[in-house]
Amino acid sequence: MLCTLVILGAVLLLLVALFVKYMSAHHQVFKKLGIDHPQPRWIVGNFDLAMKHGMFEVQKVFYNKYKEKKVYGWFDARRPVIVVKDLDMVKDILIKNFNHFVDHYSFLDFEPPFHDNLLSLRGDHWKRVRSIISPTFSSGRIKRMASHVEKNAKILLENLQHLQETGEDVELREISSCFTLDVIASTGFGLDINTLKDPKNEFAVEANKVMNGNRIVFFVVWFLPALSGILAKLGFHMLPKKSMEYLAQVIDQIIEERKHDDKKNKVNDFIDLVMNAETEAGQASGKDLTRSEIHSQAIIFLFAGFDTIATALSFTLFHLAMHPECCEKVQAEVDAKCGKDIPDYDKVQTLTYLDMCINESIRLTPPGIFISRQCVEDIQIQGVHFPKDMAVIIPTYAIQTDPEIFPEPEKFDPERFSPENKVNRHPMAFLPFGQGPRNCIGMRLALLELKIALATILQNLTPVPCSKTVYPAKLSKIQTRAMDGLWVKFQNRKIAN
Numbered sequence: 001m002l003c004t005l006v007i008l009g010a011v012l013l014l015l016v017a018l019f020v021k022y023m024s025a026h027h028q029v030f031k032k033l034g035i036d037h038p039q040p041r042w043i044v045g046n047f048d049l050a051m052k053h054g055m056f057e058v059q060k061v062f063y064n065k066y067k068e069k070k071v072y073g074w075f076d077a078r079r080p081v082i083v084v085k086d087l088d089m090v091k092d093i094l095i096k097n098f099n100h101f102v103d104h105y106s107f108l109d110f111e112p113p114f115h116d117n118l119l120s121l122r123g124d125h126w127k128r129v130r131s132i133i134s135p136t137f138s139s140g141r142i143k144r145m146a147s148h149v150e151k152n153a154k155i156l157l158e159n160l161q162h163l164q165e166t167g168e169d170v171e172l173r174e175i176s177s178c179f180t181l182d183v184i185a186s187t188g189f190g191l192d193i194n195t196l197k198d199p200k201n202e203f204a205v206e207a208n209k210v211m212n213g214n215r216i217v218f219f220v221v222w223f224l225p226a227l228s229g230i231l232a233k234l235g236f237h238m239l240p241k242k243s244m245e246y247l248a249q250v251i252d253q254i255i256e257e258r259k260h261d262d263k264k265n266k267v268n269d270f271i272d273l274v275m276n277a278e279t280e281a282g283q284a285s286g287k288d289l290t291r292s293e294i295h296s297q298a299i300i301f302l303f304a305g306f307d308t309i310a311t312a313l314s315f316t317l318f319h320l321a322m323h324p325e326c327c328e329k330v331q332a333e334v335d336a337k338c339g340k341d342i343p344d345y346d347k348v349q350t351l352t353y354l355d356m357c358i359n360e361s362i363r364l365t366p367p368g369i370f371i372s373r374q375c376v377e378d379i380q381i382q383g384v385h386f387p388k389d390m391a392v393i394i395p396t397y398a399i400q401t402d403p404e405i406f407p408e409p410e411k412f413d414p415e416r417f418s419p420e421n422k423v424n425r426h427p428m429a430f431l432p433f434g435q436g437p438r439n440c441i442g443m444r445l446a447l448l449e450l451k452i453a454l455a456t457i458l459q460n461l462t463p464v465p466c467s468k469t470v471y472p473a474k475l476s477k478i479q480t481r482a483m484d485g486l487w488v489k490f491q492n493r494k495i496a497n
C-alpha cells in the first residue's frame with residue numbers, strides 16, 4: 001500500500017514538474033532576442049499582471065515602464081508576444097512588411113460553422129476569402145445597405161423618445177447593443193427584429209448566447225489551447241453548438257428562399273451580396289465562397305460588428321452628454337446639413353464635426369484595445385529580430401492615450417481630429433480599425449451605422465447627465481465597458497428650444 005502511494009506520489013510530482021516545464025518552456029526567448037520584459041510566473045506567464053491592473057491599464061503601465069524601448073516582451077500564459085511601441089516599426093509590420101505578418105495572432109481554432117471566419121483565417125486561405133468579400137464592403141454596396149441602418153435608427157429613436165416621455169434614465173450601453181443587434185440581424189441575416197421591444201426574440205436570444213460563449217471553456221482553452229479538441233469531444237464548446245447551428249440554419253433557409261424568389265438581389269443585405277459568390281463553377285475555380293465560408297463570415301460579422309459598434313455608439317453619446325458645447329455643435333451641424341430630413345448615406349458623409357467626435361471617442365475607448373499579428377517568416381526590423389511564429393501586439397489603447405502624442409490624453413477634445421491637427425500626427429498614432437491590408441473590413445459600415453444613429457438621435461433629442469451618471473466612467477478590468485454603466489437621460493429638443 002505504502003509502495004503504491006509512493007509510486008502515485010512520484011508520478012504526480014513528475015506530471016506537475018512536466019506541466020510547469022511545458023508552461024515555462026519559452027521563458028528564455030526574450031533574453032535570447034535581447035528584449036526587456038516583465039518577469040513571467042511559472043504557469044500563468046504575465047496573466048497575474050493583466051488581472052492586477054486590468055486589460056486597459058496594464059497596457060499603459062508597461063508602455064510607460066519601457067518608455068525608451070521600441071518593443072517589450074510579454075507572456076500571454078505560456079506564449080511569448082512582442083509588444084511593438086515604436087510607430088515607424090508599427091508601420092513596417094502592418095504595411096511595409098505585411099507579407100511577413102499576414103496572419104492575426106490566434107490561439108483558437110474554431111469548429112464549423114465558424115471555422116472559416118475571416119478574422120482567424122491564415123495565409124492564402126485568408127487572402128482568397130478577403131478578396132472575395134472585399135467588394136461587399138465597397139462604398140457602393142455599403143450605400144445599398146444604408147436603408148437597413150436608417151430603418152433601425154428610426155426604431156432606436158422611437159424607443160428613446162418613449163423613454164424621454166416617461167422620464168426614465170437610460171443606460172446607453174444596453175440600448176446601443178439592441179440597436180447594433182437589430183442592424184446585424186437586418187444587414188447580415190435578412191431579419192427584421194426589434195430587440196428593444198422584444199428582447200426575447202429567437203435571433204437575439206441565440207445570438208447573445210453565441211456572443212457570451214462559455215467563458216470557462218474559453219479560459220481553459222486560452223490557457224491551454226491543446227485541450228480544445230478534447231473538450232469539444234467531451235461536449236464542452238467555447239461557442240454553444242445549438243446556437244451556432246441555429247445561426248447556420250437561418251442563413252441556409254434565407255439562401256434557399258431567395259433562390260426561388262423573384263425579388264432576389266433586391267434586399268441588399270450581406271446574404272444577397274454573397275449569394276452570387278456561391279456558384280459551383282466559382283467554387284471549383286476558387287473564386288467563390290463555399291457554404292461553410294458564408295456561414296463563418298455571417299457569424300464573424302455578428303461578433304466583429306456587435307460589441308465594437310455598441311461600445312463606440314454608447315461612449316460617443318456619453319461624451320456628448322458630458323460636453324454640451326460639443327453636443328450643441330454636432331446638433332447645429334446636423335440641423336444645417338440634414339434639416340428635418342432623414343440623415344441618410346449621402347447626408348451623413350458631410351457631417352465632419354460628428355466624425356471628429358466619433359474619432360475622439362474611439363481614441364479614448366478603442367473598441368479593439370490592441371491589434372495582433374503573427375510573424376510567418378523570420379525578419380529583422382530596426383535591429384529587432386522577429387522569429388517565425390512569434391506573436392506581435394500593437395497596444396492601440398496605450399498609443400492613443402500617450403501624452404506625447406495626444407496632450408492631456410484623458411480630455412475629450414474632438415479638435416484633435418480637425419484636418420490641420422490630423423496631418424501633424426504620425427499615421428500610426430490612431431489605429432481604432434487597424435491598418436494595412438488586414439485592417440477592419442467593416443470600417444465603412446461601422447462609421448455609417450454610427451453616424452446615422454447619432455445624427456438621427458441628436459436631430460431630435462439631447463443627452464444630458466442624470467442622477468445615476470458616473471463621470472469619468474471607470475473602465476471594467478476585463479472588457480470594454482464602464483463599470484457603473486453609462487447613464488444619461490434625454491431631453492426633447494423641440495421642447496427644450
Ligand code: HEM
Pocket residue numbers: 104118119120130300301304305306308309312362366367368370371372431432433434435436438439440441442443445446
Ligand atoms: C466601431 C466598430 C469597429 C471597430 C472599432 C473595429 C475594429 C477592428 C479592428 C481593430 C480589427 C483588426 C484590424 C487589424 O488587424 O489591422 C478589425 C478586424 C475586422 N473587423 Fe472590425 N471593427 C468594427 C466594426 C466592424 C463591423 C461592423 C464589421 C462587419 C460587419 C467588422 C468586421 C471585421 C472583420 C471581418 C475583421 C477581420 C478582417 C481580416 O482579418 O481580414 N468590424 N476590426
